[in-house]
Amino acid sequence: MTGAASRTAREAQDRAHAILQAGTRGFLATRTAAGAAVVHPISVFHRADGLWMNTYLKSAKARNMIRHPAVAVVVVECGAGAPRPPGVLVRGRAELLPEDADPPPATVEPAYLLPGVTAPVPGDPIWSLNGRRRWFRVPLTDVTLLEATDAQA
Amino acid sequence: MPRHDVRMTPAEVDAFVQDEEAGVLAHLDEHGDPTAILVGSRGLGTGVALTAATARPLPPDGTQVCVAYEREPSYSGVRAALVLGRLAGDHVVVDRTISFDFGKIPAPVREDDN
Numbered sequence: 001m002t003g004a005a006s007r008t009a010r011e012a013q014d015r016a017h018a019i020l021q022a023g024t025r026g027f028l029a030t031r032t033a034a035g036a037a038v039v040h041p042i043s044v045f046h047r048a049d050g051l052w053m054n055t056y057l058k059s060a061k062a063r064n065m066i067r068h069p070a071v072a073v074v075v076v077e078c079g080a081g082a083p084r085p086p087g088v089l090v091r092g093r094a095e096l097l098p099e100d101a102d103p104p105p106a107t108v109e110p111a112y113l114l115p116g117v118t119a120p121v122p123g124d125p126i127w128s129l130n131g132r133r134r135w136f137r138v139p140l141t142d143v144t145l146l147e148a149t150d151a152q153a
Numbered sequence: 154m155p156r157h158d159v160r161m162t163p164a165e166v167d168a169f170v171q172d173e174e175a176g177v178l179a180h181l182d183e184h185g186d187p188t189a190i191l192v193g194s195r196g197l198g199t200g201v202a203l204t205a206a207t208a209r210p211l212p213p214d215g216t217q218v219c220v221a222y223e224r225e226p227s228y229s230g231v232r233a234a235l236v237l238g239r240l241a242g243d244h245v246v247v248d249r250t251i252s253f254d255f256g257k258i259p260a261p262v263r264e265d266d267n
Contacts, residue, residue: 146209
């Protein structure tokens with residue numbers, strides 16, 4: 001890779017991580033028991049050790065992740081309207097965390113939170129509901145910036 | 154606590170999807186693992202036509218896909234439809250849909266309302 005290409009790749013990674021820090025609006029793609037892909041909207045929280053997602057253990061999302069941990073998550077920075085670029089694709093293996101796990105505090109507060117959703121605070125019972133909800137974490141090892149086609153010209 | 158049916162009717166799903174101009178498409182890669190891209194979407198009356206919204210192209214013809222459409226003005230107002238089917242060119246041949254509209258959950262009744 002040339003110096004310019006390396007710099008461009010580094011800038012793309014920096015931009016991708018800025019979008020992950022700012023955005024909480026995610027779309028989680030999982031593999032179903034029938035062997036098909038399905039994608040669900042989900043709130044995601046960026047932390048140094050990965051993307052944290054919280055869902056009911058009985059949900060289709062959770063069951064799919066437990067059965068087949070390889071997942072893809074698209075995170076967009078926009079809110080309210082249809083999901084558009086720029087965004088970020090994170091691929092990796094989702095880890096089901098212990099019942100008492102809490103996401104560490106964010107180093108950067110997100111710029112967008114769905115009205116009616118609060119950022120997780122360690123120990124807050126609304127994220128566990130007596131073990132009915134659990135945290136999953138996807139490491140940030142495979143991160144790709146998704147830019148609008150015209151933004152890459 | 155009573156469970157409310159938050160599914161949209163087929164007519165509501167059609168109207169919602171036809172109105173949306175963008176979504177997230179998921180499919181399985183060559184290893185059988187899920188991946189996803191951002192797509193543009195255009196209603197066609199009986200289905201949707203898609204375009205890649207980024208440099209990542211649409212998957213090949215015949216690929217089984219799921220496209221998520223979502224509006225989220227607030228947590229209690231989230232509406233989403235998942236369209237599952239197969240790609241035929243830039244069209245999705247729809248097998249089934251999954252939908253939810255949190256707006257169908259009645260607001261809690263406050264004591265002062267009685």
